[in-house]
Amino acid sequence: MSGSCELCALVASVEDAAPMRAAGATRIYLDVIDIEPTERLLDVVVREGLVPVLDEVCREPDHARLDAWVRSGLPVAVGNVSELSFACELGALAETRSCIPVHNTSTLQVIGELGARFAWLSPELSLTETCELASTCVLPVGVCVYGRPRLMTCEHCALQVAYDCDRDHARCPHRRGRHWLVNIDDRHLPVRTDERGRSRVYLDEPVDLVGHAHELAEVGVTRLLVDATTTSVPEACDALCRLHRALAGESVSSPNSTGLSETGVQ
Structure with missing residues (x-):
């Protein structure tokens, strides 16, 4: 079935691609939110067969940073409809990220008509909903089976609440540290802030659907x-090894998946 x-x-640097491939990944996505698209790096990405993953926010000043990653005839994962339109105009092989919400077959059909070749499904979907969408075969789909879903993107730096801010986000001494938002349930949600001062809030524990991999593959x-x-990276490598076993039909436990597989990430 794994075939x-x-x-x-999904990796944060070119260097992280090698251990992911050694653990069994055959397609590597590179998060380029904080990576400058130099000519040398763009050549490496093409040579290594990496798929750039663009930001979910794209304002006018962002185009100089993001547009360079979009290449004719090459895959790119886009985070909004304007990036999808631009990628299609250039003849790139556009995939939509899970932050473009696909909750029904009509949406799948629409983004396919807009030029998307592939859609990554939202972690808000339950396992049942995911299987139903995949089985329609309207558009090829993928699922993140291990990782912390992004719960929120804030266009203003969340760290300004705790620290003085001089608006020089790229050189902020606090941005590289570990930060959390504590919600009403006392869950510590990790916060990451990029070089443009945009903060992203993630679930406090990884969603682990590896044990459902065989079922997901069966439905399409x-x-x-x-x-x-x-x-x-070691956690991700371990998840890939378990994923291989799950697709081979072995029983693989996924300790964090039970409730989320029923409800999706709310």
């Missing part, structure tokens, strides 16, 4: 993703 389902990994999910940007 019909591609194993993917064509790519399964392990996220090494919101977990450690």
